[in-house]
Amino acid sequence: MSRDDNSKNGGGPGEVGGAGVIDVHAHYVPNGWPRLGPGTPWLRIETERDAVIMLGDREFRRIRSDCWDAEVRLADMDADGVHAQVVSPTPVFFSYAADVAQATRIATVMNDLALEICAPAPGRLLPMCQVPLQDPDAACAELDRCMASGHVGVEIGNHVGDLDLDAEGIVTFLQHAASVGAPVFVHPWDMPSSPRLDRWMARWLVGMPAETHASVLAMILGGVFDRVPDRLRICFAHGGGSFAFWLGRMENAWHKRRDVIGTSRYPPSHYLGRFYVDSVVFDERALRLLVDTVGADRVVVGSDYPYPLGERPAGGVARKASFLDDDTRTRILSGNARAFLGRP
Numbered sequence: 001m002s003r004d005d006n007s008k009n010g011g012g013p014g015e016v017g018g019a020g021v022i023d024v025h026a027h028y029v030p031n032g033w034p035r036l037g038p039g040t041p042w043l044r045i046e047t048e049r050d051a052v053i054m055l056g057d058r059e060f061r062r063i064r065s066d067c068w069d070a071e072v073r074l075a076d077m078d079a080d081g082v083h084a085q086v087v088s089p090t091p092v093f094f095s096y097a098a099d100v101a102q103a104t105r106i107a108t109v110m111n112d113l114a115l116e117i118c119a120p121a122p123g124r125l126l127p128m129c130q131v132p133l134q135d136p137d138a139a140c141a142e143l144d145r146c147m148a149s150g151h152v153g154v155e156i157g158n159h160v161g162d163l164d165l166d167a168e169g170i171v172t173f174l175q176h177a178a179s180v181g182a183p184v185f186v187h188p189w190d191m192p193s194s195p196r197l198d199r200w201m202a203r204w205l206v207g208m209p210a211e212t213h214a215s216v217l218a219m220i221l222g223g224v225f226d227r228v229p230d231r232l233r234i235c236f237a238h239g240g241g242s243f244a245f246w247l248g249r250m251e252n253a254w255h256k257r258r259d260v261i262g263t264s265r266y267p268p269s270h271y272l273g274r275f276y277v278d279s280v281v282f283d284e285r286a287l288r289l290l291v292d293t294v295g296a297d298r299v300v301v302g303s304d305y306p307y308p309l310g311e312r313p314a315g316g317v318a319r320k321a322s323f324l325d326d327d328t329r330t331r332i333l334s335g336n337a338r339a340f341l342g343r344p
């Protein structure tokens with residue numbers, strides 16, 4: 001959206017309708033970190049503005065300085081009318097398969113570098129931490145350390161190996177996050193790989209939405225929402241994946257196959273209102289389904305900045321969606337994010 005478009009909505013640069021957009025889904029990669037041991041990502045610097053995330057000898061992803069340079073990020077946010085951005089880890093650094101000591105060290109180093117990246121713009125660049133989720137005690141300790149040092153919440157991967165979000169240790173971590181008031185952003189990662197899925201970006205286009213759908217399902221059918229307090233604030237990336245589209249199928253299965261459907265006390269629709277989803281679905285029809293399904297107070301702007309499968313400007317579909325009234329639009333662009341982040 002151009003600045004002219006913004007002014008039509010009554011706001012100046014950085015504002016839409018008098019309240020700047022808050023983007024809860026963006027990523028960072030620092031431009032330097034110490035050697036963290038074999039099997040961990042490293043960065044091959046190409047130029048001042050370009051680098052490659054390397055996994056061993058393999059190129060994982062080419063990145064640019066918007067991943068680490070606050071000045072570049074803030075200029076993009078200003079151009080896009082984004083007031084604040086949650087800056088989260090890039091999931092390849094989660095390191096949930098590493099031993100706990102190594103994963104804790106990686107989390108510590110990355111989390112401290114995230115604070116440095118966000119330091120130039122307090123209140124606009126809001127760092128989220130990562131934790132060694134394979135070990136609940138270490139994960140809770142790192143979350144506490146980060147919340148005390150300026151992080152606004154935690155991003156977690158949607159699974160730890162074969163463990164979903166209903167695994168005992170992860171539920172313990174979610175209960176702890178609820179008790180300390182840390183919002184949790186769930187990001188799909190480590191998608192299944194096969195000759196069929198390794199074509200056409202299918203791991204990103206099919207795998208990621210399915211992974212996120214499976215995670216919402218684990219929270220519901222695994223009985224997690226029955227066990228964690230209402231005050232847990234949890235948000236799923238990419239519109240919650242394919243969840244909203246298939247709610248009816250899950251609802252039908254819950255009623256027709258109670259013998260195998262899992263342990264939730266209530267049917268899936270009962271838990272709508274317990275979680276947020278971001279808005280990065282690229283299509284007004286999909287956004288409308290989301291708002292109708294999960295609730296107008298449960299959709300927040302996410303962009304996936306600065307990666308190419310993200311939405312620029314952040315919240316672009318929500319800003320223009322014809323089905324939204326002004327009040328609902330403002331909630332989606334910023335108010336719901338304030339509620340999710342606990343930042344009035």
Ligand code: CO
Nearest residue numbers: 027187237304
């Ligand atoms: Co993302």
